[in-house]
Each structure stands twice: as structure tokens, then as C-alpha cells.
Amino acid sequence: MEYRRITALPPYVFTIIDSLKIEARRDGRDVIDLGFGNPDLPSPDVAVDKLAEAVRNPRNHRYSSSRGIPKLREAVAGLYARRFGVTLDPETQVIQTIGAKEGFSHLMWVMLQPGDAALVPSPSYPIHRYSPLFAGADVREMPFTTDGDFIGALRDGWEYSWPKPRVIVLSFPHNPTTACVDLQFMTEVVEFARERDVLLVHDFAYADLGFDGYRPPSILEVPGADEVAVELYSMTKSFSMAGWRVAFMVGHAPTVAALAKLKSYLDYGTFQPIQIAATVTLNEAPDYPQEACAIYEARRNALCSGLHRIGWPVEPPRGTMFVWAPIPEPYREMGSVEFASHLVREADVAVSPGIGFGPGGEGYVRFALIENEQRIAQAVRSLRGCLDRLA
Numbered sequence: 339m340e341y342r343r344i345t346a347l348p349p350y351v352f353t354i355i356d357s358l359k360i361e362a363r364r365d366g367r368d369v370i371d372l373g374f375g376n377p378d379l380p381s382p383d384v385a386v387d388k389l390a391e392a393v394r395n396p397r398n399h400r401y402s403s404s405r406g407i408p409k410l411r412e413a414v415a416g417l418y419a420r421r422f423g424v425t426l427d428p429e430t431q432v433i434q435t436i437g438a439k440e441g442f443s444h445l446m447w448v449m450l451q452p453g454d455a456a457l458v459p460s461p462s463y464p465i466h467r468y469s470p471l472f473a474g475a476d477v478r479e480m481p482f483t484t485d486g487d488f489i490g491a492l493r494d495g496w497e498y499s500w501p502k503p504r505v506i507v508l509s510f511p512h513n514p515t516t517a518c519v520d521l522q523f524m525t526e527v528v529e530f531a532r533e534r535d536v537l538l539v540h541d542f543a544y545a546d547l548g549f550d551g552y553r554p555p556s557i558l559e560v561p562g563a564d565e566v567a568v569e570l571y572s573m574t575k576s577f578s579m580a581g582w583r584v585a586f587m588v589g590h591a592p593t594v595a596a597l598a599k600l601k602s603y604l605d606y607g608t609f610q611p612i613q614i615a616a617t618v619t620l621n622e623a624p625d626y627p628q629e630a631c632a633i634y635e636a637r638r639n640a641l642c643s644g645l646h647r648i649g650w651p652v653e654p655p656r657g658t659m660f661v662w663a664p665i666p667e668p669y670r671e672m673g674s675v676e677f678a679s680h681l682v683r684e685a686d687v688a689v690s691p692g693i694g695f696g697p698g699g700e701g702y703v704r705f706a707l708i709e710n711e712q713r714i715a716q717a718v719r720s721l722r723g724c725l726d727r728l729a
Contacts, residue, residue, distance in 0.1 A: 343472055351675055351694040358682040370717040373678075373688040375513070375659060375706040379578040379633060382626045385619040392611035402607040405598050406434025406586070410613045413620035414571070414586045420624065421545075422556040430591040431564065433598050436608050437583040438543055438572040441597070443469040444604065445568070445587065448596045449505050449537060450475035457495045457503040461692065461699030463513045466541065470505070478503060481698055482515055489526055496534065506531065509541035511554055511657025514695045514704045518548070518656045521555040528557065531566040537593060538567035544658045546576040546627035549635045552656045557589075564589045575659060576627040577619055583608060584616045634659050637707040637714055644718030649728035661705040662692075668727035670701060678703050684724035687717045 355373055362369050392398050405411070411428035418424040426432055435441025442465060450456060452474035458466050460479035470477050480495030482488060496503065508527065510519045531538045540557040548554045557567050572585035587597060607613070619626075641661055642654040652663045664670075665677050672680065674691035681687045681703075690706070692699030709717070722728075 351691055354675060355678050355682060355688055355691065358679055359688045362682060362686060367686050369682065369686045369688055370709060370713055370720070371688045372705045372707075372709060372714075372717060373690045374708075376708060377575060377578045377580050377659070378708045378710075379630055381579045381582070382577060382619050382623040384623050385577070385579060385582075385615045388618040389611050389615035392614040395611075398610040398614065400610070402610040402613060404601040404605050404607045406432070406607060407610065407613050407617070410434055410617045410620075411586075413617045414588065417571075417620050417624075418556070418558070418588065422559050424556060424558045426558075426564075426588055427591070431594055432586055432588050433594050433601070434608065434613065435570070435585045435587055435597075435601075436605065437574070438541060438570045438585040439465050440583070441570055441585055441587045442466070442539070442541060443472065444600055445539065445593070445597055446470050446473045446475070446505070448593070448600050449473075453501065455499055455501050455503045456505040456507060457492070457499060458507045459491075459509070459512065460697065461514055461695035461702075462507070463509065463541070463543075464695065466507050466509065467696060470507075475504075476501075479696070479698070482512065482517060488517070488519065488523060489530075492527065492530065496530075502534070503536060505537050505539055507539050507541070508557070509543065511544040511547065511655070513543065513658055514660060514662050514690070514692065514699060514702070516655030516658045516660055516662045518552060518554065521559055524555055524557045524563070525560045528560045528563045528566060532562070536566070537590070538563075540567060540569045542569050542571050544575055545571055547631050547634055547659055548657045549631070549638060549654070550656055554657055564591070566590065568593050573616060573619070576630065577623070578626075578630055579616070579619075582612050582616065584612060634707050637709070637711055640711040640714045641705060641707065641718070644715060645721075648718060648722040648725065650721070650725065659707045661707070663689075663703055663705060665692075665701055665703060666725065666728055669725070674700055674703055681721065681724065685717075685720040687720055 446469040450473040456470035568589035678691040692702030
């Protein structure tokens with residue numbers, strides 16, 4: 339039997355590293371996992387306490403709303419007003435999604451069908467590439483690097499695409515490359531979209547993780563952006579609530595309404611106690627993202643300075659919870675999968691191979707900052723022992 343939606347999917351290369359990691363741990367080895375970007379910080383106390391209280395109320399055990407309860411949508415609008423100076427109508431411009439991946443994937447179903455195209459960065463977070471494919475559309479890739487001409491790549495991607503894309507996918511700070519942009523870039527992108535009648539979809543997963551004084555801009559800070567753009571904001575990294583699956587799509591009201599219509603057929607929303615706890619967290623723990631950001635910045639410093647000391651210089655990122663590292667020249671011919679496998683086998687350190695983020699990621703590995711500074715220092719010592727070709 340053919341399973342049509344997944345037949346064309348390539349092997350998930352991250353499973354190669356996962357298998358090696360599991361094998362090593364079965365042998366009793368202490369593997370330091372810097373691969374999967376799974377936040378290790380505890381969720382805010384107020385979230386846990388409110389969840390425990392809300393779950394005991396049987397009224398909250400019933401079906402909820404696929405759009406998100408009104409007070410949660412109001413809390414998101416409040417966050418955008420405080421954090422970005424953006425005014426959102428919680429009734430027409432905010433919808434809660436069961437994590438950003440669910441919202442993004444179902445948005446692609448709303449926007450795309452066979453014969454359509456989406457313009458997507460390369461490399462990119464895998465769901466950004468595969469969700470348009472699941473919808474039956476084509477993907478046109480635009481090459482992105484940490485020091486690249488993003489606007490130029492966008493223009494070239496558009497000009498050389500046929501059919502012209504209905505959707506342009508962006509995500510800054512960018513996973514996996516950690517590339518960051520300023521508000522001027524967002525202004526140019528909005529103008530580009532306005533001229534071409536295309537929808538911008540900005541995955542703002544790392545909205546609150548900017549380092550060295552850098553503040554990631556929301557695309558909705560651009561005047562009139564809500565006429566051509568939607569943005570996905572998640573509580574996964576900002577509030578360390580990965581398993582809770584709470585995110586939001588905000589912005590262009592007709593697109594929010596279209597996603598709401600689809601979701602009304604597909605789900606009844608996130609478990610209501612989780613929505614209640616998320617509401618209280620947004621309102622009562624507004625400083626938590628800054629506390630989490632400081633921890634990730636310290637880990638970034640520990641990793642980048644440690645890699646530099648062992649002869650593997652890597653530019654410290656200005657955002658995200660990752661470090662995007664070019665494979666050292668003496669090992670580059672191995673390719674990212676074999677190099678990442680080498681690090682697990684010889685150093686007991688797991689990283690993500692760049693090729694897992696698309697062809698544009700070959701030649702790199704991604705470190706996730708999900709271990710404390712002491713464990714990161716231990717990982718660096720292990721890497722020094724196995725990378726004997728470094729100067």
C-alpha cells in the first residue's frame with residue numbers, strides 16, 4: 339500500500355545520530371546531547387501552579403475552543419503591545435495553535451494546493467520545507483547564510499520561480515543558521531510583498547532570544563504589515579513551555595479567519611487548563627523570557643569561547659538557542675552526517691548534521707544550547723580529545 343503524503347519524504351537524517359546516541363548510552367557512556375533543540379529550563383512556577391489548580395476544575399475537562407479562549411487571545415495582544423508596540427485585535431487577529439508546527443502546517447493547507455509554490459529559505463527548519471509539500475505545492479528555495487544578502491536572495495528566488503509563490507516563509511532569528519535581521523529588513527520585505535500580492539509567514543520562534551543587546555524585531559512592527567503578513571509566536575522557547583504546545587498566529591485578519599475555519603473542522607483546541615495557565619503566565623510572568631535569554635547567552639559564550647580555544651573558531655550568534663558551526667577544514671570532506679557521527683562515537687557529544695536542514699546546510703553542524711555551562715565545558719574537553727587534526 340502507498341502512503342501518498344509521506345512516500346516522497348527522504349530518510350530523517352537526525353535518526354542516524356539518535357541511534358548512535360542510544361547505542362552509546364546502552365553501553366553506559368555519558369553522551370552530552372547538544373543535538374535536539376529541546377529546552378531544558380523549567381517552565382515558570384506560575385504556569386505549573388495555575389495548571390494544577392485549573393485541572394482540578396471539572397468544567398475545564400470539556401472541549402475548548404480551537405481559536406483559543408478569549409482571555410488567552412487578549413493576553414497575547416497585551417504581550418505584543420508591551421513587547422513590540424503592536425496593536426492587535428484579539429478577536430480577529432489572534433488565534434491560538436497547538437504549537438507553532440501545527441499552526442504553520444495547517445496554514446499551508448489553507449494557502450496552498452497542487453500547482454502553487456512557496457518560497458522557503460535554504461537551509462531551514464524542516465517543517466518550513468515539508469509543510470508546503472504536504473499541501474501538494476512546490477517549494478522554491480532561496481539560499482540564506484549568516485552574512486548573506488537576504489533581500490537579494492528573496493528577489494532572485496521570486497524572479498526565477500514559476501509559478502510565482504503565494505507564500506514567502508521567513509524566520510528570524512533563523513534556525514538553523516542563527517542569522518538575524520533588523521527592522522529595516524522587515525520593512526523592505528513588507529514592501530516587496532505588498533508590490534507582489536504575496537503572503538509573508540514569519541515564524542518568530544526565537545522572538546525573545548537576542549544577545550549582546552540585540553532585540554529581534556516583529557514583522558508586525560512595520561506599519562501596514564498586518565495587510566500582508568502573519569507571524570507565529572510560541573511559548574516554547576520564550577517561556578520554556580515546549581511540551582505544553584502553546585503558540586499563536588497573529589496579524590493579517592483574513593488569514594487568521596481562514597485558519598480558524600480549517601481548525602474548526604480539525605480540532606477543539608489545546609486542553610483548557612493549559613490555556614488558562616498560559617494566560618496567567620503571559621500576564622504575570624512577563625520577565626521570564628529575559629531570564630531565559632540570559633541563561634542561553636551564558637551558554638553561548640561558554641560554547642563559542644571553548645570551541646575557539648580548541649582551534650574551532652565559530653562566530654557567536656546574536657540570537658536563537660543554537661550555534662551554527664562550519665565543519666573544521668581538516669574534517670570537511672567527511673560531510674555533516676559522518677562528522678556528527680564521529681563526534682558521537684569518539685567524543686560522546688551529539689550535534690545535528692547540517693544536511694538535515696536541507697542541501698544548504700551541508701558543511702555545518704548545529705549545537706543546541708540545552709545543557710548547563712559545566713556540561714558544555716565537559717563537551718568541549720571531549721571534542722578537543724577527538725579532533726586531533728585541529729591546529
